Amino acid sequence: MRIKVDIETGSMELPIDYRRKFLSYIKSAFEDYNQELYTELYEMGSSPKSFCFSIYFLPEVEIGKEEIILRSKRFTAWFTTPDILMGVHLINALMARRNKWFPLADCDNKLRTLSINNVQERPITANTALFRILSPIVIRDHDNKEMKKDWYYTYEDSEFEIIWKRNLKAELKNKFGRDVSSDINELQIKPIKLRKTVVRNYDIYIPCTIGNFILEGERYLLEYIYKAGIGSRRSLGFGCLDIV
Amino acid sequence: MKSDKIRLTLGDWQWNASVIGFINIVGEENVCHIEADTVEFWPEALDGFENKYFAYFINTYEKTLSWYKIVNFQDRLNTYEENNFEEFDLKALEFLNVYIKDVKRYIKSNSYKAAYELIDSEVELLSFEKQLITIKEPKNQQRFDVDKSEIVNEVKRRFLLLQQIINYCASSEGRRYIGAKNAIYNIINNAWNGVSFLNSQTKEKNIYSDYKSYFVDTATGYLQSEKGKYKYNCFVCDAPIKDMSNDLSFLNATGFDVARKSSHVWNFQNDITICPLCKLIYSCLPAGIIYTYNRGIYINQTIKLKDAVRINNKIKSRILRSQDGSMRPIYHALVSVLHEQENDSAKYELADVQVVRYENESYRFNILAKPMLQIIVNSKKELDSLIRVNFIENGRNINVYDEVIGRIFNNQNLFTLIHKMLYGKLSDASKCYFNGSHVRNVLIINQLICSRLGGMKMDNTYLVKKSREAGESLRNKYFNKDSNHKLAGICYRLLNALKTTNENMFMDVTLNCYLYVNSQVPKVITDALGRGKDFSTMGYAFVSGLIDGQDGSGNKEKKAEGE
Numbered sequence: 183m184r185i186k187v188d189i190e191t192g193s194m195e196l197p198i199d200y201r202r203k204f205l206s207y208i209k210s211a212f213e214d215y216n217q218e219l220y221t222e223l224y225e226m227g228s229s230p231k232s233f234c235f236s237i238y239f240l241p242e243v244e245i246g247k248e249e250i251i252l253r254s255k256r257f258t259a260w261f262t263t264p265d266i267l268m269g270v271h272l273i274n275a276l277m278a279r280r281n282k283w284f285p286l287a288d289c290d291n292k293l294r295t296l297s298i299n300n301v302q303e304r305p306i307t308a309n310t311a312l313f314r315i316l317s318p319i320v321i322r323d324h325d326n327k328e329m330k331k332d333w334y335y336t337y338e339d340s341e342f343e344i345i346w347k348r349n350l351k352a353e354l355k356n357k358f359g360r361d362v363s364s365d366i367n368e369l370q371i372k373p374i375k376l377r378k379t380v381v382r383n384y385d386i387y388i389p390c391t392i393g394n395f396i397l398e399g400e401r402y403l404l405e406y407i408y409k410a411g412i413g414s415r416r417s418l419g420f421g422c423l424d425i426v
Numbered sequence: 427m428k429s430d431k432i433r434l435t436l437g438d439w440q441w442n443a444s445v446i447g448f449i450n451i452v453g454e455e456n457v458c459h460i461e462a463d464t465v466e467f468w469p470e471a472l473d474g475f476e477n478k479y480f481a482y483f484i485n486t487y488e489k490t491l492s493w494y495k496i497v498n499f500q501d502r503l504n505t506y507e508e509n510n511f512e513e514f515d516l517k518a519l520e521f522l523n524v525y526i527k528d529v530k531r532y533i534k535s536n537s538y539k540a541a542y543e544l545i546d547s548e549v550e551l552l553s554f555e556k557q558l559i560t561i562k563e564p565k566n567q568q569r570f571d572v573d574k575s576e577i578v579n580e581v582k583r584r585f586l587l588l589q590q591i592i593n594y595c596a597s598s599e600g601r602r603y604i605g606a607k608n609a610i611y612n613i614i615n616n617a618w619n620g621v622s623f624l625n626s627q628t629k630e631k632n633i634y635s636d637y638k639s640y641f642v643d644t645a646t647g648y649l650q651s652e653k654g655k656y657k658y659n660c661f662v663c664d665a666p667i668k669d670m671s672n673d674l675s676f677l678n679a680t681g682f683d684v685a686r687k688s689s690h691v692w693n694f695q696n697d698i699t700i701c702p703l704c705k706l707i708y709s710c711l712p713a714g715i716i717y718t719y720n721r722g723i724y725i726n727q728t729i730k731l732k733d734a735v736r737i738n739n740k741i742k743s744r745i746l747r748s749q750d751g752s753m754r755p756i757y758h759a760l761v762s763v764l765h766e767q768e769n770d771s772a773k774y775e776l777a778d779v780q781v782v783r784y785e786n787e788s789y790r791f792n793i794l795a796k797p798m799l800q801i802i803v804n805s806k807k808e809l810d811s812l813i814r815v816n817f818i819e820n821g822r823n824i825n826v827y828d829e830v831i832g833r834i835f836n837n838q839n840l841f842t843l844i845h846k847m848l849y850g851k852l853s854d855a856s857k858c859y860f861n862g863s864h865v866r867n868v869l870i871i872n873q874l875i876c877s878r879l880g881g882m883k884m885d886n887t888y889l890v891k892k893s894r895e896a897g898e899s900l901r902n903k904y905f906n907k908d909s910n911h912k913l914a915g916i917c918y919r920l921l922n923a924l925k926t927t928n929e930n931m932f933m934d935v936t937l938n939c940y941l942y943v944n945s946q947v948p949k950v951i952t953d954a955l956g957r958g959k960d961f962s963t964m965g966y967a968f969v970s971g972l973i974d975g976q977d978g979s980g981n982k983e984k985k986a987e988g989e
Contacts, residue, residue, distance in 0.1 A: 183934075266933045267955045273937060274946040300937050 183269035183409070184301040185261040187276055192283065192292035196250040198382055201419035204237060204259065206287045208275070215275035230353070233263035233272060234411030236317030236422035260316060262422060264409035273298055304425045306405050310398045312374070313408070316422040318381055318390035321346045322414040336378040337391040343371060346413065358402070369399035383418065394426065432649070432703065436463040436734075439726040439782050439791075440680065440711065441662060446735055447713030451475070451482045454735065462730045469649055475706075476638040482713055483609035484601065486746065490718075491608040492532045497596040499525055503585055511578045516563065516570040519577065523560040526584065529591060530555055537611055541603040544632055549594050558587050606633055616722055616784060617712035621676040641706045648702040660701035670699040677708060679788050715784060716742045716759075722784035723760060725776070737763065737776070757831040758813055764794075764802055781835065792835035797878045801834055805874055808867035815864050817850045818857040826860065830871060839959070840872035844966045845925055851973055852917050862974030866890055869967050876959045892950040893964040897971020903943040917973050924965040929955060932965055 197203060213220040223231055238258045244251040263269045276295050285292045323333040323345045335342045351363045376393035390413075397404055413421035434445050449457055449465065452475070457465040488494050506514055532538060534555050542551055561580045564570040570577065594600055610633065615624055622640035623633040630636040648667075656666035661674075673696070674681030684696040691697060700708070715722040716738065725741065727734040744759035764776060777796040782789055802809065815826040829843050847865055851858045869890045904910050916939060923932035933955065940947045954964035 266930050267952060270933060270937060270947050270952050270955070273941065274952070277940075277944070277946045280944065298941055300934070300941055 183263050183266055184303050185263075185269060185273060186299045186301050187259045187261065188296040188298075189257055189259060190294045190296055191252060191255045191257070191286075192294075193290065194252050194255060195289075196252055196291060197289050198246070198248055198250060199384070200237065200250060201381075202384055203286050203289065204235075204293075205418060207284060207293055208235075208272075210284070211275040211279050212271075215278055216271065219271055231417035232265040232268045232410065233261055234317075234416035234422045235259055235261045235419050237419060238316070260422060260424075262409055262411060264406060269300075273300070303409070306401055306408060306425070309401055309404070310396055311404045311408065312394065312396050312426045313423045314394050314426045315392045316424050317420050318379055318388075318392050319413040320388055320390045320415045320420045321349070334389050336389045337373060337376045337393075338378055342391075349414065354406070357406075362400075362403070365400045365403055369397065369403060372396040372398065381420075383415075388415075390420065431466040431468055433460075433464060433466045434707065435461075436728055436731060437662065439724065439780060440677070441707075442726055442728060442734065443714030443724045443782070444707045444709075444711045445714070445731070446738055447710035447715070448707050449731075449735055450486075450713045450739075451478050451710055453478075459732060462732075463728070465731060469646065472642055472646055472706075475642045476634045479637060479710070479713075480602070480606040480609060480634065483613050484605035486713075486742070487609060487613055487717070488605070489746070491605060491612065492528075493595055493601065493604045493608050496529055496532060497592050499588065500592050500596065503588065503592070506581075507585070511581065514574075514578060514581065516567045519561060519563055519570070519581070522581065522584070523563065526558055526560050526588075529588070530558055533591065537607040538604060540631065541600075541607045544603045545594075545597075545599045547594060547597070547599070549590065551591060551594055554587050554591055558584065558591075603633070613717050614712045616678065616717055616720065617715060618677045618709060622709075637709075641702075641709050644702040645706040658699065660704055661698045662700050662704045665701045665703070667699065667701045670696060672700050672702060672705050673698055674700065674708070677711065714738070715782070716745055717784070718745055720785075720787075723757075724782040724784075725760070726780035726782055727776070728780075740766075757828050761802055761809065761831060764799060765806055794835070795837075798834050798837070801871070801874050801878055802831070805871045808871050811867050812864060815860045817847060817859060819846060819850060826864065826868065830868060834871075834875060839875050840868055841924075841962055841966065844868055844872065844970075845921060848917070848966065848969055848973060849921055852914055852921070862894070862970050865970040865974075866894060866967065869963055869970070873963055876963070889950065889954070889960060889963055890967045892948075893954075893967035894971035894974075896948040896950055897968040898974060899948075900939060900943065901972050901974070903945065904939075907943060909942075913972060917969055920965065920969050920972070924962060924969070927958075927962060929961060932961075936968075 209220070209224055212223060223229065236259070238260065239250065239252055240254040240256040240258065242253040244253075261269070261272055263272070276298055279295045280298070281294065281296070283292045283294045321335040321342055323335065323341070325331045325333070335345055347366050347369065351366050354362050354366070372395060374394040374396060376391055376395055379390060379392050381388050381390055397407065408423055408425060410416070411421040412423055415421070434448070436442050436445065445465070452467065452471045456471045457467040459465050484491070506518070533551050539552070561577065561584065564573060564577075595604055610623060618624065622628065623630075623636040628636055630639065651668075653666045656668050658667045658670060659665065660667050670684075673684050675683055681698070682690050684691070684698070688694040688696060715724040723741065723745075725734070725737050727737055740763050741759045744762055760781070776794050777799055779794050781792045781794055783792070784790075809827065809830065812827040812830060817824055817826070824846075826843070826847070830840060833840055833843065844865065847858070847860065847868070851860075851865075870887055873887075873890060901910075901913060904913055916935060919935045920932060923929075923935060933951075936951060937947060950964060951968065954960045
C-alpha cells in the first residue's frame with residue numbers, strides 16, 4: 183500500500199536532520215490518534231514497524247551542510263507498507279491532522295498536512311524489477327555482544343549483500359509460513375547507477391546507498407521488498423523503493 | 427406367535443411416515459400402542475379403507491383444493507343476493523370475473539372431466555362452461571354506477587349458472603370425486619406415482635375402486651392366504667411372500683425399475699420386494715408427510731410413535747391453519763413448534779431428530795442438532811421479522827426465512843445469502859422485498875451461527891450495528907458531496923471483495939472512499955481486519971448500510987435539497 187501525503191511547511195528552513203523531525207511529527211500523530219497503537223509501536227523497545235517512508239522536497243530546494251532551504255515550502259511524504267491495517271492507521275492518524283498546523287520539534291518551523299492519497303501500486307509480473315531508491319538504503323550490522331556498535335555498509339562494500347540477506351532472513355523468518363532463506367540467497371542485485379552517500383541522522387553520519395538497481399528473484403520477495411522497503415532503519419525514513 | 431392383529435413397528439423414515447399416515451387415515455382410536463414404537467390393529471380397520479383414505483386427504487387439505495375454491499363462493503353469492511346487490515361494486519365485479527375464469531379453467535380440466543363420469547347426475551357441467559362468460563368491466567366506478575342495473579342483471583344470470591355449478595360440486599358425490607381428484611394431483615402424487623389411479627393407463631375409472639382393488643384387496647387377500655409355501659420374504663417386515671412382483675419403484679425418488687436396472691442389486695438378483703400389506707402402508711406415505719403446494723415436511727421422531735404422531739400433527743395443524751390463501755414458509759410451522767417447546771420442561775425435545783423435506787421432487791434430510799435449535803430459539807425475534815421477506819433471483823422467488831432456516835439446518839453460514847440479497851438490492855431493488863433492517867437481522871443470525879461454530883468473541887449485535895452505522899454515515903457523506911451516483915459502483919466492488927474475502931481489495935476501496943470524503947476510517951472497520959468471519963460480517967453490514975434506503979424517502983429529500 184502506497185500513501186502520498188502532501189505537506190506544507192511554515193517556513194523555508196528545515197534542519198538537515200529532517201527525518202528525525204518528521205518522525206516526531208508522525209509519532210505525535212499516532213499518539214493523538216490511538217494511544218494503544220502508539221505504545222505498541224514506540225514504547226515497547228525496538229519493535230519493528232511495518233512501514234517505511236521517504237520524503238521528496240518539491241523544487242526549489244537547496245541542500246546545505248546544516249540545513250535545507252525549501253523555497254516551495256512543500257514536500258511530499260511517501261509511505262509504503264505491506265500491512266494494510268498499518269496503512270489504514272497511518273491514514274487515520276494523518277487525517278486527524280489535516281489542515282492544521284503542528285509545530286516541528288526543537289526548531290522554528292511547523293507542518294501542515296494538505297492532502298492524503300492512496301496511490302495505486304504497480305503490479306510485479308516478472309521475476310525481475312527495476313527499483314528506484316526513494317530514500318537511502320541502510321545496511322547495518324549490529325554487534326549485539328561486546329561493543330554494541332553498529333557497522334554500516336554501502337554498495338561498495340563486499341559485505342553489503344551478505345549482511346542485507348542475513349538481515350532479510352531474520353526479518354522474514356516467520357513471515358511466509360515456510361523457510362524462505364534459499365529464495366533469499368537466490369536474490370540478485372544488479373546495480374544501475376548506485377552510489378554511496380552519507381546521511382546525518384540523530385547526530386550520527388550513516389553511510390548509505392542511493393540510485394537505481396534491478397532485483398532478480400522470486401516474485402513474492404520482490405513484492406515484499408517493494409512494499410516493505412529494503413535494509414534497516416526503514417521506519418526512520420530509509421530504504422523506501424519505487425518501481426520504475 | 428402372531429395374533430390376528432396386524433403389527434407395525436417403526437423403521438426407516440419413509441416407513442415411519444407411512445405408518446403415521448396409516449394411523450392418520452384409520453384414526454388413532456382404531457390402533458393400539460403396545461410398545462413405544464409399535465402399534466397393532468385389527469384387519470377390520472381395512473374395511474372401507476379406500477373411503478377413509480380419500481376422506482382423510484379431502485378433509486385435511488380441503489381449503490387448498492380447487493374444489494374448495496369453487497364451492498367457497500357460495501357465501502358471497504348468498505350475501506349479494508340477500509341484500510339485493512346493494513354492495514356490489516366494481517371491485518366485486520372484478521373479483522367475480524377472476525372467479526369465473528378460475529371456474530372455467532377448473533371445470534374443463536381433465537381431472538374434473540374424469541370425475542364427472544363418476545358422479546351420478548344429469549347435469550352437464552361442460553355445457554355450463556360454454557355459457558359462463560366474464561362480464562365486461564366498466565372503466566371506473568362512476569361508469570359502473572351508471573350501468574349498475576344492467577350489470578346486476580348480467581351478474582344475476584351468471585349467478586344462476588354458478589349456483590348450479592356450485593350445487594353440483596358441493597353435492598356429496600361432487601365432493602367425494604372431485605375432491606379426491608384434486609387430492610390425487612395435488613397431494614398424493616407428491617409421494618407416489620405410476621400405479622393404481624395414478625397409472626395413466628389404468629382401466630378402472632373409479633379411483634375408489636381402483637385404489638381398493640390395487641392396494642386394499644390385494645392386502646386383505648394376502649392376509650387371508652396360506653403362506654406356508656411362500657419362499658420369498660418381504661424386504662420390510664420379513665413376512666413370507668409368493669413372488670417378487672411388488673417393488674418400491676412406485677414411491678417417488680425411491681426404488682428403481684428392477685426389470686431394467688438389475689445391476690443395482692447384489693449379483694443382479696433383486697431381493698427388494700415387499701408384501702402387499704407393506705405396499706398398502708406405503709401408499710399412506712402422503713398422509714404422513716405434510717404438504718404445502720409442492721413441498722413437504724416430516725419429522726422423523728423414531729423413539730416414540732405417539733410423539734411422532736403428536737409432533738407431526740402439531741406441524742400439520744400449524745401449516746394448514748396458516749394456509750388461508752397466502753403461501754407461508756413451510757419451515758415456519760416447524761420453527762414455531764420448536765419455539766413452543768421452549769416453554770416446555772422438555773426444552774430440546776426434538777434435538778437430534780431427523781427432518782425430512784420434500785422439495786423440487788427430491789427428499790432432503792437434516793438432523794436437528796442441539797446447537798441449531800439453540801440458534802433458532804435464540805434468534806426468534808430476528809427470524810420472525812424475516813417471515814415475509816422475499817426477493818427474486820433469476821425469476822425465482824426466494825424466501826429469506828426458508829433460506830435462513832435451511833442453512834441453519836445444513837450448518838452453513840449465511841454470507842452467500844447476504845451477498846445475494848445485497849447484490850439483488852443493488853442491481854434491481856424493485857425485485858427485493860426487504861429493507862436494511864432485514865439484512866441486519868440476517869447478519870445477526872449469521873453472527874450467532876458463526877459463534878456456534880467457534881472463533882467469534884465479539885458481541886454480535888454490536889459489530890453489525892456499528893458497521894451499519896459506519897456505512898450509513900459514509901453514505902450520507904457521499905450524498906453531501908452530491909456523489910451518490912458513485913455508491914452503486916463502490917458497493918459492487920466491495921461485494922466482490924467480500925465474496926472472495928479479499929481484505930486488501932475491500933480496504934483499498936473503503937480507504938479510497940474515506941480519503942475521498944476526507945475522513946478517518948472508523949475503528950469498527952480497522953478492528954475487524956484480519957479476523958475472518960468478523961471481517962465478513964463487518965463488511966456486509968457496512969455495505970448494507972451503504973446501500974440502505976437507496977430509494978428511500980430520506981434520500982429523496984436530500985436529493986431535492988441538493989438540486
